[in-house]
Each structure stands twice: as C-alpha cells, then as structure tokens.
Amino acid sequence: MPKPTKTELTKYRRILKQQLATLKGDVGSMRDEALRASDQDASVDHLADQGTDNYDQGFMLGLIENEEETIKLIEEAIDRIDGEGDWSFGQCPQCIEAAEVAAAKPGKKKAGKKAEAWIPKARLEYLPWARYCVQHQETEERNRESA
Numbered sequence: 001m002p003k004p005t006k007t008e009l010t011k012y013r014r015i016l017k018q019q020l021a022t023l024k025g026d027v028g029s030m031r032d033e034a035l036r037a038s039d040q041d042a043s044v045d046h047l048a049d050q051g052t053d054n055y056d057q058g059f060m061l062g063l064i065e066n067e068e069e070t071i072k073l074i075e076e077a078i079d080r081i082d083g084e085g086d087w088s089f090g091q092c093p094q095c096i097e098a099a100e101v102a103a104a105k106p107g108k109k110k111a112g113k114k115a116e117a118w119i120p121k122a123r124l125e126y127l128p129w130a131r132y133c134v135q136h137q138e139t140e141e142r143n144r145e146s147a
C-alpha cells in the first residue's frame, strides 16, 4: 500500500477539521439539551414517571460519549498528520509492530529500514481517523468487548 501523498494528507486534514467542527457543534447542543432535561427532573418522586425521558437522556448521553470518543480519534489523526502523533498518519501501528517482531526473528534477514504498513486508501477515504487497518480494528474491538 503506498504512503499517502502530501496532497492527500492536506485533503484528509481538511476533512478531519470539518468533521471535528461538526461533531463539536453537535455535542455542545446535545449536552445542553440533556442537561435541560435533567433540570426538569429535580424531584426524585417524579423520576418514576419519567422513565421515557430518562431513557432518552441516557440515549443522548450515550451519543455524546460516542461523539467525544470520535472527536478524540479525529484530534489524534490531525496530530499524526502534523507529525505530532504517536505514529505516522495512515499507518497501522499494530501491523508495524507485527512486522518488527517478524523482522527480529532469528534466521530472517535484518530489515534495514523501519517497517511500514499503510492502511488502504479506500479505508482512509471512508474513515480518515481510522487508527488501524480493518483487521486490527476488529481485533481491538473484540479485546475491548471482552475487557
């Protein structure tokens, strides 16, 4: 998989910035709404009758949590584009790790340069803030579910 070009990085950065602005706007207004809803539920006696509202509020707070998670991922991706991340934008750190482990095995010819593992462009077009390739994303999610 080829490394993203400078033009592509600029494009991804622009997309990520837009998504970040949209999400931040969403989270702000959703939080306002959720907090307004909780102000109205001040009395505990009242809460029993408010099952549906509480469910809605929980649902909304769940959405906010997801969006905040996404915002974090987007901010990290922008850092990676700017060279301030933990690894290069567009690479899967898990693939790099696996490649380095394989290269370190005895009997293997020592790799002279740093391992590279670029995430397929189609995936970055769809999900520019992706941290991993599809395969490692699935592994990561399975690990999180069982944790």
Ligand SMILES: [Zn+2]
Pocket (backbone or CB within 6 Å): 092, 093, 094, 095, 096, 132, 133, 134, 135, 136
């Ligand atoms: Zn990977």
